[in-house]
Each structure stands twice: as C-alpha cells, then as structure tokens.
Amino acid sequence: MTVLLQPKHLISAVRSLQWRNSLEMHKILKENEDFCICYNPGEESPKKVNVEKMVGMLPLHLTAVLMTPKGDDKFQYLLSGIRLLHTLCDLTSRHPKLEQVLLDDVKLSGQMIDLVIVTIVALGGNRKEQCYTDRESLLDATLVASCLYLLHSFISPNSQDLVQVLLVHHKVDVFIDGAFGAVHNSVRSLNKKLLTRRDDLTKRVGAPSDGAISAHCQQAEAALQFLHSLCQHKLFRDRVAENKEICRTGGVLMLAQSILSLAIAPEFVGATGIIASISRMKAKVLSILQHLFEAESVSFLDVVASAGNLDLAKTIASEVLKLLRVGLSKASMGTPSSPYPMGFVLLNAMRLADVLTDDSNLRSVFTEDLSMILSAVFCLSHGDFLSMLCSSELSSREDDATLDYDLFTSAGWALSVFSSFVATPQFKLSFQNNLAMASYAHQRTSFVIKMIANLHCFVPDLCKDDDRNLFIKTFMSGLQKDPTTILLNILPGRSYTPVAERGNGVWRNLCSLLLHAQSLVPNSLTTEDLVLLRVFSDQLKKLLLAEPEENQVPVKDIQGTGGNLSAKEPRKKPLNLNNAEASDNSDVRIEGATTKQGVNEEMETVQRLNERDADANILETSGSDTSSNRGKSPVDQVKGGVSGDGKEDERAENYPGFENQRKKRKRSIMNEDQMGMIEKALAAEPDMQRNSGSIQSWADKLSKEGSEVITASQLKNWLNNRKAKLARANTTWQQKPFTDQAASSRNPKTVESPMRPDGLRQGKQVTLWDKDIGDEIGKGIVLSTDGEWYGLNLEARKLCVVDVMELKRADLWSTMTIPYGSDDVGRTFGEAKSRFGVMRVAWDANKLEY
Incomplete structure (x- = not known):
C-alpha cells in the first residue's frame, strides 16, 4: 500500500532505495503506472512510496537531518540520501515527471543547492578536533566529493554552466569558503593515514588498509578536481580571489600547503596508484594557485599579504621550489614514465614559479634557491643539457588524467565499509588530450627562460635595492658548488661538466639555449x-671571460647574433668562475636602457635571422635540437620551430591547463580613453601608485568612463604592471646610456649595432617631427633601421621603427593617427601600444631629429 510520507517512512525509503541503481529503478517505475515503488519488498506488508512526492520532499528532509544536533549515523544517512538523489537525477532523461520536478522546478532546484551548500559548510568546519575513526574520515571525504558532484547531476555536467548558476546564488561566497575548507579536511585526514607506520598498525584497531587509503585518495582527488574545473573559468577564479574570508583564513593556501606536503610511510612506497593520485593532486592544486595569482580583478597575493598570510604564501613558494628541484633532477636523468599518469607537476610548478618570480611579494623567496637550481642545470654535460632543454623529443614526459567519478559506486563502497571491508572500486581514468612531445618540451624550456628573465629583471620601486645583481651573483656562486648537492643526487658524476671545464661548459650550454630559444618565438616564448x-x-659572459688579455683569442659568433655577442675565449685556461669583483661592479639591472648592450639592440632578433651568416653552423650540437634539427641551418631551425610545430601549439592552446603563450598574463582593465586619461594624470603625478588617496580618486573617475567598475586595488595593480612593463621593454628613454669602465678596460673594442648612412642606428634617441605642420610629435628610441617590418622594407623606404616614449600632446595620444598604420601594427598611437605594450611605430627617417 502507498503510505503518507512522514519522516520515519521517508527515512526507511531512503535507506532501502539508495542501493538500487538507475537501471533497476527505471525498470520498476516503467512497470508501475502509478509512479510508485516498493521499498520493503521482503516484508509481509509491502509499502510503496510515490517517487514524485518523495523527490519533492527529499532536499528539505536531508537538510533538516543535517541540522539535527544528535545522531551518530546522520552523515551515513545523508550520503545515502545524496546517492538516491543522484540516481533520480540520472532518470530524468527517461521519465518526464522526474525531469519536471528535479530540473524544471526552480524552487526545488534552489533547495538542492542549499542542501549542498549547508552540507559542504558543515564538512568544511573544524570537525577534526574530535577523534574520528579511519572509516568516518573516509565517509567525510566521500560525502564532500559526492555533494560537489551532485551539482553536476541536477544542474549541468558542463562546468561553465555550473559556474554561471553558482555565481548568481546569494551564498556563493559561503559555498567557496566551505568547499575549500571541506577538501582541506579530506586531505588532512588522508595525510594522517599516509603517515601511519607499519609498527603502529598492529597496535591500532581499525587501521586503514591499502584499499581504504586508495579509496580516500580517489575521493580527495575527485573533490579537488571539481574545484579545479571551476577555477578554469575566469569569472569563478576572480570571485575566489575577491573572497575576503578565503584570504583572511588562508583557506586556499592552507589546502595547497596540505597537498604539496603530502608524504607517505615507507610501506606505501610501492603503491603506484596511491602515489600517482597524490602527484595528480599536487599538479591540480598548483594549477589552481596559478589561476588565482593571475586573477585579473584583484591581486590575490596583495590581498593575502594585507590579511597577514604572506608567510603562508612563502611556505607554498618553498614547496614549489622543492618540486622544481625534484622535477628538474628527474628531467635531467630522463626517468621512464610511470604506469599511471602523474599529472603535470613539473610543468605546473614552473608555470607558478614564472608567476611568483614576477611578483614583488614573493620574488625574493625564489631568487637564491632557484638561482642555485638553475646554475646546477647549466652545469650538466652538453649532451645532457641539450636533451633536457634544447630538444623537441624528450626521453620522457609528464601525462595527466581526469578521474571519471562515479558518485553511485563510490558512495556505495564507502557506506559498505561500515559493515565489512570490500574490494576497492576501480575508478576509471579518462585521459586528457595531452600535449604532444614537442609542445611539452617547448613549454618546459620556455618556462626556464621566463624564470631567468624574471629574476634578472630589476624594476625600480618594485624591487628592493638588495635585489640588484642578486640573481647573477647567486648564479655565479652556484657554478662553484657541487651540482649534486643542489639537484637530487640521482645522476652519475659524469653527467656534469668537470670543474676544470665548467666555465666553458656553462657558456656552451647557454649558447645552445639561446639558439634554441629563437625557434620558440613567438609560439612558446615572447620576444x-x-x-x-x-x-x-651578455652579462654572464663578461663575468666568465674576465681573463688577462694574453690568454684570450677571438672566436666566431657561434650564436648568430649579428656581432653583438662575439667574444674572446681563453685558449687554454678555463673560464673564470671566481670573478667576484666583476660581479660586484657589474650593473646588470634591466631598467630602461641601462644594460651594457642595451635591450633595444636585441629587440629585432627574430626579424634579422634571415641575414645571419653561416658561422652559427660551427656549433658542435649541429643545431639547437639533438634530433629533428640536426644538420639544419639556424634559419631553417627557426622556420621549422615556428611553422612545423603549429599543430602541436594548437593542441597546447586547446588543452585546459595551458593558455596560449602569446597572450599576455593580464589584460588591460581600461579602454583606450581611460588609459589616455590616466597617462595624462601620470605626466603630472608620476608616483601616483604611492598615493592611496589619488589612486582612489582616479579609480572613481575612470569607472565613470567605461563599462566596468575599476577599484583602487585594480588601478594600483595596473600602475605597478605598467611600471614593470616599461622597465622590461626598455621604455624609459630619458635614462643615460650605460657605461662600464671596468668592462671597457677589459674589452676596449666594442661592436656597435649597424649604422645607416643617415647616421641612425639602434638605441639612438630621437625627436619625432611632422614637417608638414612643422610641429614636434614626441621623443623616442630607434628600435630597428634595416630589414622588413610588417611588410615595410625599412632601408628601401628610408624608414625606422621607433619606440615612442613621450608625446607632446599626451592628452591625445590614444587617438592620434600614425603613419604606415595597419591592422597588424595599429592605426593610432593607442592601438600601437595595445599591440606591442609600447607605442611602436614606423617613421620617416627624414622626420627624425637627433
């Protein structure tokens, strides 16, 4: 008979029906026209329940059970109810009545979302002060993952649709805080099991089995994977970064710290499935951090620092350094791939290090340790270095996978544990579209280069004075140490260049990296x-080549750099690794045009490749790649690298964990008119970023001129990024040319960039004129005087490419039309700046004054 749905009847129905899978329930409902189902078929008086009515009551009923203060088994019952809801959601495509109730009823959908949020908040609280058994902690972990994936069941399997629904919910911030806390608790309880020693197992009742630990790993990984899928979307990660509670309590960072510090007892070392699951979790949490640290709406690290959690962020940075040390050691050795996908741990650690070494909050944490790690990598023998960083075909690579989470199976297994231990469910691993080998190799190399670039770049006002030259000094110091004490001691001694030849070996490796790097522009590396x-x-060479003049002989330009890297090399003596004086005296900071060679002399590297002579072919590596590039000229190698890997780069762009390298990390939060306003204001107040009142005032003004509200924090970040970009792109034209008396005395003959008959050359400071109206336009620096530039033959048309640093009419800079404009280079000064990050234009040589 059909019964009235009182709580006691509903509880009995849930406990019974949750064991039926969707196929079984479909058959029963299909056979019963009244849409009822019997939930006690073995008893004398069978009772039926109307499924449609049960569904309408279930979310509020489960919420009420959760709010009950007592009840030892309420979490078991809650998991049973969630499992049943998932099964019913799975039936909506076959039964219109269920679809109408579960998917179309807005009120019921809201109740289900509330159920998930309340459950997640309860599981995210500090419940660990009580002594929970291993089975209860597994139940908690399963309940966290099941709750999160229930959202997919009744909203959408597509994470983008799910993000849109969650962001309009009034409790979205509560959900975010609770979700990260709940996953953190799952990881904490997992860590306790992983650290259990064999000696303790015999003394404890209910000690975790390998199967229970494996299941706990899979639950924690599934829950983290859910958060990772949400953070792939810009709007959601911006909301997380803006969540003050997350930043105040350090929720995300605490979760990351727990995962990155996961360790296992010796008896589990052979459990490859467990080890792989932990490794994939580390890869995913690194990706989450990278997304948050690059959030566009607010500087997550700045908010964390203001909340007093910068020390926690520094702990994360230390864990990242450990992963880099381990990963680069294994990459050097070329270890065979694991039978299980381990995730992109090294690549994601390098991506995060690229972000953090470019941030003033944490850059100093990386400088010393990362410099040492990089110096050890450059101490590798030439063959090992080439195979690691200058090849498109590596001996091994990382692979990633996504758990195909089955809520019904995993919840059922966790519930069955309370009666008896059964076999661990084998969750399927759905392999992603992994990076092609060449794309993976190019990504890894590009991140090494980006980290070097970040650490070597000195940005005034953002970097401390102690940071000047610190990277190259530490790098030089690292070259004098035993590399086996820096990287993991897993490589034979012959893998490193002998001490007597180390200077030459390091320089040789660097030359090969430079040559190979040219082929990575622009697909994997920016100019x-x-x-x-x-x-x-250049700076490292001058420190290494600081030898007496009689010990040096001219060498050919093995890098194909057009002359500016031609150097003198010792005939017999090794390169100098102890040149402390030169290191102290060398101003290697990259501010404006203060480098010895001048950054602007290098900016046309790629455009001039076709004009290189054949001297680069003397490189003993037969090119920058040990396999596919062998025997090719440098120009052919670059062409192959740019065009031949196009499909691989397309795959890299489509892969969710890897954004297109050609895109800037941070988009502009302002339109051209707004940027024109702030640039004009900066002309009158160049140190605006130090004046909080002025920043707030201008943020309010700018918000009225665009479609988006600009906060003071956003504007401050934009100003800091602008200053850093100007320094890195060599756009402070007013600075005096660099001179180095010590270097001049050692190398009196310097090679200057080519000078045209009209006297123009790279690095020349010029004034731009419009002679038709007889008016000065502005001032700038010559970037290029020969070759092709976006279809323009500079020499034939007597043009120069100029980086404009100052416009006389700053108020109109964004709308002023430029000569030789196009869709590629822009048609106004403002468009040119948006294309290149600096107002880069082609200008008639006869309209330049110098």
Whole structure:
C-alpha cells in the first residue's frame, strides 16, 4: 500500500532505495503506472512510496537531518540520501515527471543547492578536533566529493554552466569558503593515514588498509578536481580571489600547503596508484594557485599579504621550489614514465614559479634557491643539457588524467565499509588530450627562460635595492658548488661538466639555449623574454671571460647574433668562475636602457635571422635540437620551430591547463580613453601608485568612463604592471646610456649595432617631427633601421621603427593617427601600444631629429 510520507517512512525509503541503481529503478517505475515503488519488498506488508512526492520532499528532509544536533549515523544517512538523489537525477532523461520536478522546478532546484551548500559548510568546519575513526574520515571525504558532484547531476555536467548558476546564488561566497575548507579536511585526514607506520598498525584497531587509503585518495582527488574545473573559468577564479574570508583564513593556501606536503610511510612506497593520485593532486592544486595569482580583478597575493598570510604564501613558494628541484633532477636523468599518469607537476610548478618570480611579494623567496637550481642545470654535460632543454623529443614526459567519478559506486563502497571491508572500486581514468612531445618540451624550456628573465629583471620601486645583481651573483656562486648537492643526487658524476671545464661548459650550454630559444618565438616564448635571456648571457659572459688579455683569442659568433655577442675565449685556461669583483661592479639591472648592450639592440632578433651568416653552423650540437634539427641551418631551425610545430601549439592552446603563450598574463582593465586619461594624470603625478588617496580618486573617475567598475586595488595593480612593463621593454628613454669602465678596460673594442648612412642606428634617441605642420610629435628610441617590418622594407623606404616614449600632446595620444598604420601594427598611437605594450611605430627617417 502507498503510505503518507512522514519522516520515519521517508527515512526507511531512503535507506532501502539508495542501493538500487538507475537501471533497476527505471525498470520498476516503467512497470508501475502509478509512479510508485516498493521499498520493503521482503516484508509481509509491502509499502510503496510515490517517487514524485518523495523527490519533492527529499532536499528539505536531508537538510533538516543535517541540522539535527544528535545522531551518530546522520552523515551515513545523508550520503545515502545524496546517492538516491543522484540516481533520480540520472532518470530524468527517461521519465518526464522526474525531469519536471528535479530540473524544471526552480524552487526545488534552489533547495538542492542549499542542501549542498549547508552540507559542504558543515564538512568544511573544524570537525577534526574530535577523534574520528579511519572509516568516518573516509565517509567525510566521500560525502564532500559526492555533494560537489551532485551539482553536476541536477544542474549541468558542463562546468561553465555550473559556474554561471553558482555565481548568481546569494551564498556563493559561503559555498567557496566551505568547499575549500571541506577538501582541506579530506586531505588532512588522508595525510594522517599516509603517515601511519607499519609498527603502529598492529597496535591500532581499525587501521586503514591499502584499499581504504586508495579509496580516500580517489575521493580527495575527485573533490579537488571539481574545484579545479571551476577555477578554469575566469569569472569563478576572480570571485575566489575577491573572497575576503578565503584570504583572511588562508583557506586556499592552507589546502595547497596540505597537498604539496603530502608524504607517505615507507610501506606505501610501492603503491603506484596511491602515489600517482597524490602527484595528480599536487599538479591540480598548483594549477589552481596559478589561476588565482593571475586573477585579473584583484591581486590575490596583495590581498593575502594585507590579511597577514604572506608567510603562508612563502611556505607554498618553498614547496614549489622543492618540486622544481625534484622535477628538474628527474628531467635531467630522463626517468621512464610511470604506469599511471602523474599529472603535470613539473610543468605546473614552473608555470607558478614564472608567476611568483614576477611578483614583488614573493620574488625574493625564489631568487637564491632557484638561482642555485638553475646554475646546477647549466652545469650538466652538453649532451645532457641539450636533451633536457634544447630538444623537441624528450626521453620522457609528464601525462595527466581526469578521474571519471562515479558518485553511485563510490558512495556505495564507502557506506559498505561500515559493515565489512570490500574490494576497492576501480575508478576509471579518462585521459586528457595531452600535449604532444614537442609542445611539452617547448613549454618546459620556455618556462626556464621566463624564470631567468624574471629574476634578472630589476624594476625600480618594485624591487628592493638588495635585489640588484642578486640573481647573477647567486648564479655565479652556484657554478662553484657541487651540482649534486643542489639537484637530487640521482645522476652519475659524469653527467656534469668537470670543474676544470665548467666555465666553458656553462657558456656552451647557454649558447645552445639561446639558439634554441629563437625557434620558440613567438609560439612558446615572447620576444621580450628572449631579449632578457640574451642580456643575461651578455652579462654572464663578461663575468666568465674576465681573463688577462694574453690568454684570450677571438672566436666566431657561434650564436648568430649579428656581432653583438662575439667574444674572446681563453685558449687554454678555463673560464673564470671566481670573478667576484666583476660581479660586484657589474650593473646588470634591466631598467630602461641601462644594460651594457642595451635591450633595444636585441629587440629585432627574430626579424634579422634571415641575414645571419653561416658561422652559427660551427656549433658542435649541429643545431639547437639533438634530433629533428640536426644538420639544419639556424634559419631553417627557426622556420621549422615556428611553422612545423603549429599543430602541436594548437593542441597546447586547446588543452585546459595551458593558455596560449602569446597572450599576455593580464589584460588591460581600461579602454583606450581611460588609459589616455590616466597617462595624462601620470605626466603630472608620476608616483601616483604611492598615493592611496589619488589612486582612489582616479579609480572613481575612470569607472565613470567605461563599462566596468575599476577599484583602487585594480588601478594600483595596473600602475605597478605598467611600471614593470616599461622597465622590461626598455621604455624609459630619458635614462643615460650605460657605461662600464671596468668592462671597457677589459674589452676596449666594442661592436656597435649597424649604422645607416643617415647616421641612425639602434638605441639612438630621437625627436619625432611632422614637417608638414612643422610641429614636434614626441621623443623616442630607434628600435630597428634595416630589414622588413610588417611588410615595410625599412632601408628601401628610408624608414625606422621607433619606440615612442613621450608625446607632446599626451592628452591625445590614444587617438592620434600614425603613419604606415595597419591592422597588424595599429592605426593610432593607442592601438600601437595595445599591440606591442609600447607605442611602436614606423617613421620617416627624414622626420627624425637627433
């Protein structure tokens, strides 16, 4: 008979029906026209329940059970109810009545979302002060994952649709805080199980089995994977970054710290499935952090610092350094791939390090340790270095996978644990579209270069004075140490260059990296990063080649750099690794045009490749790649790198964990008119970023001129990014040319960039004129005087490419039309700046004054 749905009847129905899968329930409902189902078929008086009515009551009923203060088994019952709801949601495509109730009833959908949020908040609280058994902690972990994936069941399997629904919910911030806290609790209880020693197992009742730990790993990984899928979307990660409670309590960072510090007892070392699951979790949390630290709406690290949690962020940075040390050691060794996908741990650690080394809050944490790690990598023998960083075909690579989470199966297994231990469910691993080998290799190399560029770049007002030259000094110091004490001692001694030959070996490796890096532009590497790598190599060369004149002989330009890297090399003596005086006296900071060679002399590297002579072919590596590039000229190698890997780069762009490298990390939050306003204001108040009152005032003004509200924090970040970009792109034209008396005395003959008959050359400071109206336009620096530039033959048309640093009419800079404009380079000064990050234009040579 059909019964009235009182709480006691509903409880009995849930406990019974949650064991039926969707296929079984479909058959029963199909056979019963009244849409009822019997939930006690073995008893003398069978009772039926109307499924449609039960569904309408279930969300509020489960919420009420959760709010009950007592009840030892309420979490078991709650998991049973969520499991049943999932099964019923799975039936909506076959039964219109269920679809109408579960999916179309807005009120019921709201109740289900509230149920998930309330449950997640309860699981995210500090429940760990009580002594929970291993089975209860597994139940908690399963309940966290099941709650989160229930959202997919009744909203959408598409994370983008889910994000849109969650963001309009009035409790979205409560959900975010609770979700990160709940996953953190799952990881904490997992860590306790992983650290259990074999000696303790015999003394404890209910000690975790390998199967229970494996299941707990899968639950924690599934829950983290859910958060990771949400953070792939810009709007959601911006909301997380703006969540003050998350920043105040350090929720995200605490979760990251717990995952990155996961360790296992010796008896679990052979459990490859558990180890792989932990590794994939580390890869995913690194990706989450990278997304948050690059959030566009607010500087997550600035908010964390203001909340007093910067020390926690520094702890995360230390964990990232450990992963880099381990990952680069294994990459050097070329270890065979694991039978299980381990996730992109090294690549994601490098991506995060790229972000953090470019941030003033944490850059100093990385400088010393990362400099040492990089110096050890450059101490590798030439063959090992090439195979690691200058090849498109590696001996091994990382692979990632996504858990195909089955809520019904995993919840059922966790519930069955309370009666008896059964076999661990084998969750399926759905492999992603992994990066092609060449794309993975290029990504890894590009991040090494980006980290070098970030650490070598000195930005006034954002960096401390102690940071001047610190990277190259530490790098030089690292070259004098035993690399086996820096990287993991897993490589034979022969893998490193002998001490007596180390200076020459390091320089040889750097030359090969420079040559290979040219082929990575623009698909995997920006010209800006390549320029900074070349500047670093210039400075390092001068420190290594500080030898008496009689011990040096001219060598050919093995890098194909057009002459500006031609150097003198010792005939017999090794390169100098102890040149402390030169290191102290060398001003290697990259501010404006203060580098010894001048950053602007390097900016046309890629455009001039076709004009290189054949001297680069003397490189003993037969090119920058040990396999696919062998025997090719440098120009052919670059062409192959740019065009031949196009499909691989397309795959890299489509892969969710890897954004297109050609895109800037941060988009502009302002339109051209707003940028024109703030640029004019900066002309009168260049240190605006130090005046909080002025920043707030201008944020309010700018918000009225665009479609988006600009906060004071956003504007401050934009100003800091602008200052850093200007310094990195060498756009402070007023600074005096760099001179180095010590370097001049050692190398009296310097090679200057080519000068045209009209006297123009790279780095020349010029005034731009419009002779038709007889008026000065502005001032700038010559970037290029020869070759092709976006279809313009500079020499034939007597043009120069100029980086404009100052416009006389700053109030009109964004709308002023430029000569030789196009869709590629822009048609106004404002469009040119948006294309290149600096007002880069082609100008008639006869309209330049110098």
